[in-house]
Amino acid sequence: MATKSLKARHVELAETHKQLEILSNGIFKEGELPYFKDKIAEIGEFPLKPKKLEVLQINVGYMCNQVCEHCHVDAGPDRKEIMTKDTMELCLEVIRNTGAHTLDLTGGAPEMNPDFRWFVEEASKAGIQDFIVRSNLTIIRSNKKYHDLPEFFKKHNVHVVSSMPHYTRGKTDKQRGDGVFDKSIKALQDLNAIGYGMPNSPLKLDLVYNPSGAYLPGDQAALEHDFKQALKDDFDIEFHNLFAITNLPIARFLDYLIASENYEDYMYSLVDAYNPSAVENVMCTNTISVSWDGWLYDCDFNQMLGLKVASKVKHISDYNEALLNDRDIVISQHCYGCTAGAGSSCQGVVT
Amino acid sequence: MTNNYYDPADLRKFGKITEWSEELGTKFFDYYNAVFQEGALSAREKSLIALAVAHVVKCPYCIDAYTKDGLQRGITKEEMMEAVHAGAAIESGATLVHGVQMMNKYNKLSM
DSSP: OOOSOTTTTTOGGGSHHHHHHHHHSTTTTTTSSOOHHHHHHTTTOOSOOOOSOOEEEEEOBSBOSOOOTTOSSOOBTTOOOBOOHHHHHHHHHHHHHOOOSEEEEESSOGGGSTTHHHHHHHHHTTOOSEEEEEOOSHHHHHSGGGTTHHHHHHHTTOEEEEEOOOSSHHHHHHHHOTTHHHHHHHHHHHHHHTTTTOTTOSSOEEEEEOOSSSSOOOOHHHHHHHHHHHHHHHHOOOOSOEEEOOOOSSHHHHHHHHHTTOHHHHHHHHHHTBOHHHHTTOGGGTEEEEOTTSBEESSHHHHHTTOBOBSSOOBGGGOOHHHHTTSBOOOOGGGHHHHBTTOOBTTBOOO | OOSSSOOGGGGGGGGGHHHHOHHHHHHHHHHHHHHTSSSSSOHHHHHHHHHHHHHHTTOHHHHHHHHHHHHHTTOOHHHHHHHHHHHHHHHHHHHHHHHHHHHHHHHHHOO
16 A cells, blocks of 8 residues: 555656546547536536535645545645645635535645644634534544544534445555554544434534445445444444445546556446436535635545636635636536436535 | 457447347346345345356356445455355255266166
8 A cells, every 4th residue: 555645656647637638538539438528418517507505615735644545635644735824814704704504624634734723713603504524533543632633523513524435444444554444443432422423413423435446336325324233233333424425536546547457447337327317416516615725626626636616716815606606617527426326425425 | 359258348338239129128127127126135135146146157247247236335255255155055056966866876777
C-alpha cells in the first residue's frame, strides 16, 4: 500500500488534465461508449442545471492521516493544501447568509486543519439545520489531542459521517491501511458511548461505504442491514444510516483502475448501470463545493479535477447564490459514477 | 474476433443475443432478472447459489459475473469459497454415487 499521495510521488496522473484526457479519450472517443453529455441529452437534461441549493460543502484541506487506495482527493499526510483562517472568514460570511440547509465539512481529515475547531464553533452559531463533519474515525484515535473530538462534536451538535469500507478487518485494512479497522471500531465505540448513533438519539452518526475494488456498491438497504447486524453482533456498535457511494474514476481510484487493468470494464459497468432517473437528483444539482483556497465547484469530484464552476462567480470572495444557481454544471465521463444504479452522492443513493 | 473460444469482453455483449431473436432473448432476460429478485430466498443467497452453479457448469463468464456480484453485495471471500465447495461436493458426490452402480454391476456379473 502506498504511503504517499500521487502528487508527492510525482505520478503523471496527479495532473488533472491527464485524468480528463483519459476520461475523454479511448473507449469514449472511439465511440464504444457514449459521452455523458450525449447520454443525458437523450432525456433532455443537457446542459445540466442546478435546482435549489441545499448543501454547502467545504473542503478545509487535503491533508489526511490516511492514504486510502481509492481516495478521490489524493489526500495524505504530505498534502499541504490547507484552508486559511482568512478563507474560513469568507466561508462564514456565506454560511450566515446561505439558503442551504446543510453544511458539510470535508477534507482530507478536516480535523487536521489547525483552525478546524474555531471554524466549527463559529459555523455552528449560524444555526444551519444539518451540520456535517466527514470524519475518518481513525483521526480520533491517532493522537491524544484528538481523543476529545467526540465530545467536541457533541457540544456543537455536529452530524458525524464516517467511512467504513467493510465490517471485516481484512477488507477495511486493505483499502485504508493496516490497523485502520481496529482504530475505527474503537472510535465508533467512543462515539456510541456519548450517544452518537444510538437508536432515537439526535446525535447523528452515519457511515459511508465505498467498494474496496473495481466494482459498484450493491443495494444500500441490504448493505446497511448487513453492516448493522455485523457491527452490533461483533462489537456492540450502533449507527444510523449507511450511505453506499460509488467510487468515481478519478485520482487514486483511476490510478488503481488503470494499474490493475480494470479501467475499461469499470467504465462499461458504470455506463451499463446508467439510470436516467438518477440524473435529476445528482448532487451537483443541489450542492456547491468550496475548495481549501476558496474556489467554487459543482461537486468535490470536479474540485479534484480542477473544473471550476461555469459562472461569473468562481470564488467564495464573490459569492452570489442567485448568480451561481443560473450556471450550467460542468460534466465529464466521471459523472457516470453518480448516475449508476440507484445513483450516488455524498448522502448515498439518490433514487 | 479473437482466436480464443472465451474472451472476457464477450460477457459485456451478452445482451446482444436478443438482436438475433428478440422474442426469446427478451423472455430469457425477463425470466433471468425475475429469478434473482428478493423472494423466499434473499438476493444475496441466490447470488451465492449462482456462484456455486457457475463453477459446477464451468462457465467462466458466470464465474466473473457472480464473483463481482458477490463483492458488490459485500459477500466475503470465505462465504464465496464455501459456496464453491458446496458445488464441488455435489459434483464429486454425483460422480461417486455412480460407484454404487459400478458395485451393483460388478456384483451382478460376478459369481
